[in-house]
Amino acid sequence: GENVEQHPSTLSVQEGDSAVIKCTYSDSASNYFPWYKQELGKRPQLIIDIRSNVGEKKDQRIAVTLNKTAKHFSLHITETQPEDSAVYFCAASNQGGSEKLVFGKGTKLTVNP
Amino acid sequence: EAQVTQNPRYLITVTGKKLTVTCSQNMNHEYMSWYRQDPGLGLRQIYYSMNVEVTDKGDVPEGYKVSRKEKRNFPLILESPSPNQTSLYFCASSLRADTQYFGPGTRLTVL
Numbered sequence: 001g002e003n004v005e006q007h008p009s010t011l012s013v014q015e016g017d018s019a020v021i022k023c024t025y026s027d028s029a030s031n032y033f034p035w036y037k038q039e040l041g042k043r044p045q046l047i048i049d050i051r052s053n054v055g056e057k058k059d060q061r062i063a064v065t066l067n068k069t070a071k072h073f074s075l076h077i078t079e080t081q082p083e084d085s086a087v088y089f090c091a092a093s094n095q096g097g098s099e100k101l102v103f104g105k106g107t108k109l110t111v112n113p
Numbered sequence: 114e115a116q117v118t119q120n121p122r123y124l125i126t127v128t129g130k131k132l133t134v135t136c137s138q139n140m141n142h143e144y145m146s147w148y149r150q151d152p153g154l155g156l157r158q159i160y161y162s163m164n165v166e167v168t169d170k171g172d173v174p175e176g177y178k179v180s181r182k183e184k185r186n187f188p189l190i191l192e193s194p195s196p197n198q199t200s201l202y203f204c205a206s207s208l209r210a211d212t213q214y215f216g217p218g219t220r221l222t223v224l
Contacts, residue, residue, distance in 0.1 A: 043218055
């Protein structure tokens with residue numbers, strides 16, 4: 001089955017710097033890759049996603065890139081702000097196939113003022 | 114208001130005492146799933162359902178049961194809870210296995 005590895009597990013940056021979180025997946029049939037943000041004590045919420053027919057997607061300060069050949073995808077946050085501090089999860093699923101959604105173990109991002 | 118609700122939000126119980134955590138969504142979503150969240154292990158899918166009467170195992174189904182008799186409801190049943198099922202549980206729904214709308218979570222402690 002699918003296995004998703006996420007790195008790093010913790011990341012600390014200064015406000016205004018960029019942050020990059022990387023994930024690799026094992027199942028070449030996976031075609032949907034979402035990223036979730038979970039603030040302390042709250043439920044996870046989708047921040048951006050990408051499908052396998054696209055190499056990059058941007059939404060303001062957040063971008064996701066996908067390399068299907070290498071089976072990895074990354075979250076990029078530019079001009080980080082203290083409110084970006086949270087745990088971020090990547091995930092992968094095979095839509096149209098098993099439809100099972102597998103999450104990475106999460107990255108705790110701390111943005112220092 | 115579109116939402117996913119879970120009950121109870123907090124539960125302390127004892128080993129072996131059957132319990133049910135309810136999950137309901139009002140968005141007419143076909144896909145529903147249950148996750149458990151443990152420190153350092155992320156979100157692990159327990160069971161998912163692609164439609165009424167269609168359920169399938171996720172990564173950690175042992176010790177859990179689910180049913181999907183109605184589109185809006187997807188209860189999680191622990192027939193004989195054990196301490197290793199102490200965790201934070203999230204229910205989620207979506208149109209397909211895409212944008213997951215998570216419930217508020219249920220914190221379960223099994224003594």
